[in-house]
Amino acid sequence: MADYFTHFSCLLDVGTPDKAARALALFQELHAADQDADDPEVAGFDLLRQDAPEDSTLWIHDDEHGDVEAVIRFVLRLADELDLTGLWGFQYALTCSRPRLDAFGGGGHVIDLGARKSIGCTSTQEWLAAALNGEDAHA
DSSP, X not given: OOOEEEEOEEEEEOSSHHHHHHHHHHHHHHXXXXXXXXXXXXXXXXXXXXXXXXXXXXXXXXOSSOXXXXXXXXXXXXXXXXXXXXXXXXXXXXXXXXXXXXXXXXXXXXXXXXXXXXXXXXXXXXXXXXXXXXXXXXX
Protein backbone atom coordinates (compact mmCIF):
# COMPACT_ATOMS: atom_id res chain seq x y z
CA MET A 1 0.00 0.00 0.00
CA ALA A 2 1.25 3.47 -0.87
CA ASP A 3 1.01 6.51 1.38
CA TYR A 4 0.40 9.92 -0.21
CA PHE A 5 1.77 13.17 1.24
CA THR A 6 1.42 16.91 0.74
CA HIS A 7 4.46 18.89 1.88
CA PHE A 8 5.02 22.62 2.24
CA SER A 9 7.14 24.98 4.27
CA CYS A 10 6.82 28.76 3.94
CA LEU A 11 7.16 32.04 5.79
CA LEU A 12 4.59 34.77 6.40
CA ASP A 13 5.74 38.14 7.73
CA VAL A 14 2.80 39.73 9.56
CA GLY A 15 4.62 43.03 10.14
CA THR A 16 5.05 43.29 13.91
CA PRO A 17 5.85 41.01 16.85
CA ASP A 18 2.45 41.87 18.34
CA LYS A 19 0.66 40.66 15.21
CA ALA A 20 2.77 37.48 15.25
CA ALA A 21 1.73 36.84 18.86
CA ARG A 22 -1.93 37.45 17.95
CA ALA A 23 -1.62 35.06 14.99
CA LEU A 24 -0.14 32.34 17.18
CA ALA A 25 -2.85 32.85 19.80
CA LEU A 26 -5.57 32.57 17.14
CA PHE A 27 -3.97 29.42 15.73
CA GLN A 28 -3.79 27.83 19.19
CA GLU A 29 -7.40 28.81 19.94
CA LEU A 30 -8.63 27.31 16.65
CA HIS A 31 -6.48 24.22 17.12
CA ALA A 32 -8.01 23.62 20.55
CA ALA A 33 -11.53 24.07 19.14
CA ASP A 34 -10.70 21.63 16.33
CA GLN A 35 -10.28 18.77 18.79
CA ASP A 36 -14.06 18.32 18.92
CA ALA A 37 -14.90 19.57 15.42
CA ASP A 38 -16.15 17.47 12.51
CA ASP A 39 -14.56 19.91 10.05
CA PRO A 40 -11.34 21.20 11.66
CA GLU A 41 -10.23 24.69 10.67
CA VAL A 42 -6.46 24.47 11.16
CA ALA A 43 -5.71 20.77 10.64
CA GLY A 44 -2.98 19.83 8.20
CA PHE A 45 -0.33 22.36 9.18
CA ASP A 46 1.56 23.86 12.06
CA LEU A 47 2.39 27.49 12.82
CA LEU A 48 5.48 28.65 14.70
CA ARG A 49 7.38 31.88 15.15
CA GLN A 50 10.36 31.79 12.82
CA ASP A 51 12.93 33.27 15.19
CA ALA A 52 13.03 35.11 18.49
CA PRO A 53 9.88 36.39 20.21
CA GLU A 54 10.58 39.86 18.85
CA ASP A 55 10.29 38.61 15.25
CA SER A 56 7.21 39.13 13.08
CA THR A 57 7.78 36.16 10.76
CA LEU A 58 5.71 33.01 11.08
CA TRP A 59 6.74 29.60 9.78
CA ILE A 60 3.91 27.55 8.29
CA HIS A 61 4.66 23.92 7.48
CA ASP A 62 2.79 20.68 6.88
CA ASP A 63 2.03 18.23 9.62
CA GLU A 64 1.35 14.56 8.95
CA HIS A 65 -1.69 15.47 6.82
CA GLY A 66 -0.56 18.57 4.88
CA ASP A 67 -3.68 20.56 3.97
CA VAL A 68 -3.03 23.34 1.42
CA GLU A 69 -6.62 24.62 1.54
CA ALA A 70 -6.51 24.94 5.34
CA VAL A 71 -3.39 27.13 5.03
CA ILE A 72 -5.13 29.37 2.52
CA ARG A 73 -8.24 29.73 4.72
CA PHE A 74 -6.12 30.52 7.79
CA VAL A 75 -3.92 33.08 6.01
CA LEU A 76 -7.00 34.82 4.59
CA ARG A 77 -8.46 34.94 8.11
CA LEU A 78 -5.19 36.37 9.43
CA ALA A 79 -5.20 38.96 6.66
CA ASP A 80 -8.64 40.07 7.79
CA GLU A 81 -7.97 40.01 11.54
CA LEU A 82 -4.49 41.59 11.37
CA ASP A 83 -5.20 43.92 8.42
CA LEU A 84 -2.43 42.44 6.29
CA THR A 85 -1.74 43.77 2.79
CA GLY A 86 0.43 42.86 -0.17
CA LEU A 87 0.95 39.63 -2.05
CA TRP A 88 1.92 36.36 -0.40
CA GLY A 89 2.35 32.92 -1.79
CA PHE A 90 3.66 29.44 -1.20
CA GLN A 91 4.33 26.23 -3.05
CA TYR A 92 3.65 22.63 -2.18
CA ALA A 93 4.81 19.18 -3.20
CA LEU A 94 2.74 16.05 -3.70
CA THR A 95 4.71 12.89 -2.98
CA CYS A 96 4.14 9.19 -2.48
CA SER A 97 5.89 6.47 -0.49
CA ARG A 98 6.01 4.21 -3.57
CA PRO A 99 6.32 4.76 -7.30
CA ARG A 100 2.81 5.36 -8.62
CA LEU A 101 1.59 7.03 -11.80
CA ASP A 102 0.20 10.52 -11.19
CA ALA A 103 1.30 10.40 -7.52
CA PHE A 104 3.92 13.15 -7.72
CA GLY A 105 3.59 16.82 -8.50
CA GLY A 106 2.91 20.07 -6.81
CA GLY A 107 1.83 23.62 -7.32
CA GLY A 108 1.66 27.07 -5.84
CA HIS A 109 -0.82 29.71 -4.71
CA VAL A 110 -0.70 33.51 -4.65
CA ILE A 111 -2.92 35.46 -2.28
CA ASP A 112 -3.70 39.17 -2.29
CA LEU A 113 -3.80 39.78 1.44
CA GLY A 114 -5.37 43.24 1.11
CA ALA A 115 -8.18 42.02 -1.15
CA ARG A 116 -8.55 38.92 1.05
CA LYS A 117 -8.60 36.51 -1.88
CA SER A 118 -6.57 34.01 -3.82
CA ILE A 119 -5.51 35.55 -7.12
CA GLY A 120 -3.72 32.67 -8.76
CA CYS A 121 -2.63 29.10 -8.52
CA THR A 122 -0.87 26.55 -10.62
CA SER A 123 -0.57 22.81 -10.64
CA THR A 124 2.32 20.93 -12.22
CA GLN A 125 -0.14 18.28 -13.41
CA GLU A 126 -2.27 20.89 -15.23
CA TRP A 127 0.81 22.65 -16.60
CA LEU A 128 2.25 19.40 -17.97
CA ALA A 129 -1.05 18.38 -19.57
CA ALA A 130 -1.34 21.80 -21.25
CA ALA A 131 2.25 21.70 -22.47
CA LEU A 132 1.82 18.21 -23.90
CA ASN A 133 -1.37 19.35 -25.68
CA GLY A 134 0.51 22.25 -27.30
CA GLU A 135 -1.25 24.89 -25.22
CA ASP A 136 0.48 27.95 -23.77
CA ALA A 137 2.23 26.43 -20.76
CA HIS A 138 4.04 29.59 -19.62
CA ALA A 139 1.23 30.73 -17.36
